Amino acid sequence: MFNDTICAISTALKDGAISIVRMSGDDSFSIIKKISDIKKIEANTIKYGHIFNNGELIDEVLVSFFEKKHSYTKQDMVEINCHGGVYVTRMILNLLLENGCRLAEPGEFTKRAYLNGRINLSQADSINDLIKAESSIQAKSALKGIEGSVERLIMPLMDEMKDVIAMIEVNIDYPEYEDEKQMSNDVIKPYVYSWINKAEQMIQKAERFRVVKDGISTVIIGKPNVGKSSLLNALLQKDKAIVTDIAGTTRDLVEGKVVLDNITLNLIDTAGIRDTSETIEKIGIEKTMKAIDDAELIILVLDASNIDKQDKQLIDKYKDRNLLVVYNKADLNKMGDISISALNNDIKQLTDYLNDKYKDDIDLVDEDILNNERQIALMKSCLNELKQMYTNIDIETIDVLVTNLDKAYSYLCQILGKEYQEDLIDHMFSNFCLGK
Ligand SMILES: Nc1nc2c(ncn2[C@@H]2O[C@H](COP(=O)(O)OP(=O)(O)OP(=O)(O)O)[C@@H](O)[C@H]2O)c(=O)[nH]1
Ligand SMILES: [Mg+2]
Secondary structure (H helix, E strand, O other): OOOOOEEEEOOOOOOOOEEEEEEEOOOHHHHHHHHEOOOOOOOOOEEEEEEEEOOEEEEEEEEEEEOHHHOOOOOOEEEEEEEOOHHHHHHHHHHHHHOOOEEOOOOHHHHHHHHOOOOOHHHHHHHHHHHHOOOHHHHHHHHHHHOOHHHHHHHHHHHHHHHHHHHHHHHHHOOOOOOOOOOOHHHHHHHHHHHHHHHHHHHHHHHHHHHHHHOEEEEEEEOOOOOHHHHHHHHHOOOOOOOOOOOOOOOOOEEEEEEOOOOEEEEEEOOOOOOOOOHHHHHHHHHHHHHHHHOOEEEEEEEOOOOOHHHHHHHHHOOOOOEEEEEEOOOOOOOOOOEOEHHHOEOHHHHHHHHHHOHHHHHHHHOOOOOOHHHHHHHHHHHHHHHHHHHOOOOOOHHHHHHHHHHHHHHHHHHHOOOOOHHHHHHHHOOOOOOO
């Protein structure tokens, strides 16, 4: 089923020095022989040659051969390095299709790597994350995932659970073996307690890290004319939002993304908050309120040369949220812990503060942690089963409790893809790009 030979263009289809067209499957080696002057194939070598279509030269190429044992998919694989450019690359792909290959689905090479046991499902997650990485921290965390950090993290927990399940099963199935350790409710209670703690910690760390890795949703708010749009522009280093000295310039939400040293901010500049009867501005302020509700971080901008009662009301209103008060217009008046001048692009105190504030979360990149939503969601399901088990531990019999434990364990298996679940696998790999 998985041995038919697939092919795809693995590099971006645009002008460039080199493109790579890949094949994987039983016929990879014989197909390249049919379309090129490379007739003698040695595994794990790179050969120089030419590709022909009915005797007509298509390109001069370098072809890498990977034997099953050493290939990415654990199948015979061929990688054709041809001259970049849309035309030649497509020609070679078409030749492969005409000579017995099937066009790979997105992610199908990695799917084969997984199905053939080359990588586990969490490693496949990470390969996808690496392809999509936009910042160094995303890339670093994906690389850790590829080299097996998730398995390292959850295996000790899985081993403990597996042992306890096995002992309970022995107790149930062979009650006559009195020598076996008896897994009474009292015996398993401390185990379940410690697993709950571990699962909670893993989820908490993963969620903290996800915020810094995927971008902190940040809303810039304040009264009209304090310099919110100027701050957005200074952070983005471009004139994205309109800036004027007319109060109420920004009506709609203006979005932008900025990568500071390591953290990414998903920024939203908003309409200045004030009482107004003007229809458009009113709608803008309603949108501001909604954006504030959804944000993880609120940057409240004040005009340091003109602080009044309304500023204090805003500080008071959002003091229980993740609020950062920034004093702008430092060129007119310097005050507060974070004093900036957006007009002069003097915002270092703010960026330094943010990099420092999230440093501990960023440092989690060096720990083995859960890497993405799928893994976190499965760990949460596992935690729910364990909590249910703990709630009932003094009232239910062991054979009822073990059903929760079985389910908890199976969620952990799913993180690594240890259970073969075709739906899940298809869903996951369809997010990949072609040729990977
Ligand atoms: N002196 C000084 N003026 C600034 C500074 N930042 C912004 N301004 C000026 O303040 C005025 C308002 O700036 P905006 O960035 O449009 O302010 P805003 O908070 O987005 O205003 P609204 O969109 O109306 O809510 C403009 O004239 C800016 O040039 C600053 O650091 N120093
Ligand atoms: Mg504005």
